[in-house]
Amino acid sequence: MKIKQLFKDKKLVFSFEIFPPKPDYPVETIYDTIEELSVLNPDYISVTYGAGGSVNNNRTCQLSHFIKSRYGIESLAHLTCIGSSKEYIDSIIRELRDKDIYNILALRGDIGNIGIGEFNNSQELIQYIKESGNLGIAAACYPEGHIESKKDVDKDIRVLKLKEEAGADYFISQLFFDNSYFYDFLDKAKQKGIKGPIQAGVMPVINKKQIERVVSLCGAKLPNKFLRIMNKYEYDKLALRDAGIAFALEQIVDLASFGVDGIHLYTMNNPYIAKNISKNIEFILSSINRKSVI
Numbered sequence: 001m002k003i004k005q006l007f008k009d010k011k012l013v014f015s016f017e018i019f020p021p022k023p024d025y026p027v028e029t030i031y032d033t034i035e036e037l038s039v040l041n042p043d044y045i046s047v048t049y050g051a052g053g054s055v056n057n058n059r060t061c062q063l064s065h066f067i068k069s070r071y072g073i074e075s076l077a078h079l080t081c082i083g084s085s086k087e088y089i090d091s092i093i094r095e096l097r098d099k100d101i102y103n104i105l106a107l108r109g110d111i112g113n114i115g116i117g118e119f120n121n122s123q124e125l126i127q128y129i130k131e132s133g134n135l136g137i138a139a140a141c142y143p144e145g146h147i148e149s150k151k152d153v154d155k156d157i158r159v160l161k162l163k164e165e166a167g168a169d170y171f172i173s174q175l176f177f178d179n180s181y182f183y184d185f186l187d188k189a190k191q192k193g194i195k196g197p198i199q200a201g202v203m204p205v206i207n208k209k210q211i212e213r214v215v216s217l218c219g220a221k222l223p224n225k226f227l228r229i230m231n232k233y234e235y236d237k238l239a240l241r242d243a244g245i246a247f248a249l250e251q252i253v254d255l256a257s258f259g260v261d262g263i264h265l266y267t268m269n270n271p272y273i274a275k276n277i278s279k280n281i282e283f284i285l286s287s288i289n290r291k292s293v294i
Contacts, residue, residue, distance in 0.1 A: 019048040038070075044103070045075050069100065077105070102135050105138040139160075157188045157189055160194055169196055171197070174201055177220055179200075179258070199263065202263055207241070
């Protein structure tokens with residue numbers, strides 16, 4: 001099933017994101033995590049590329065297949081194109097199809113020291129995937145602006161429109177900690193004529209090192225309320241963990257009440273996070289989705 005159908009069937013789609021183990025760890029080390037996540041019944045689970053943007057020995061394909069075949073949960077395989085040839089992208093698409101995976105999150109990937117290859121950006125990858133056959137395509141969006149665009153949200157909205165015109169079915173946002181940025185982004189996307197559903201990406205922050213890395217990579221702004229939490233509990237691991245989850249829950253409840261299309265939870269391969277979030281919004285999700293079919 002194409003994931004875009006979920007947005008037609010449900011008022012609020014709730015999904016998880018996981019990442020493959022590092023190359024020097026067996027892929028099976030994540031199986032227990034997937035088992036624990038599966039019982040929470042997410043609408044789908046996305047699987048990222050490995051660290052550094054590599055295909056990580058096709059572990060993305062392998063885990064996407066494992067999730068769908070073993071648990072019957074739709075999976076979304078991330079695919080980056082930077083430095084790639086069309087021949088290579090064709091081989092990944094064939095492997096995904098062979099493994100019964102028909103949903104791809106099309107990304108450019110981090111340039112770093114990698115050559116451009118045959119694709120300049122994610123729009124070109126989206127169009128190429130669209131032309132290659134019957135596949136569902138998701139794309140990324142940036143509520144506070146992509147860090148490479150110098151946080152120019154209007155520019156990113158124009159790029160978002162190009163992604164939709166190229167064939168993207170729906171969008172998943174980069175994480176953010178102030179919902180007002182996401183709401184402003186939705187308004188601008190609507191004004192630009194973007195029709196595809198836009199999921200809100202939420203990451204519960206459970207340690208100081210994690211947030212420092214996140215901010216350095218994507219430049220997400222930290223509201224004063226969040227900073228107070230960090231300063232208060234940074235030396236108490238368990239207190240910061242629970243405070244970070246509580247902050248994310250507050251975000252999610254507000255997003256759900258606002259009427260967003262979906263929540264995409266960046267689990268960081270941590271079932272404790274996913275369980276606590278899922279448990280606390282179980283009846284919110286059922287209430288919203290029950291109303292959508294009445």
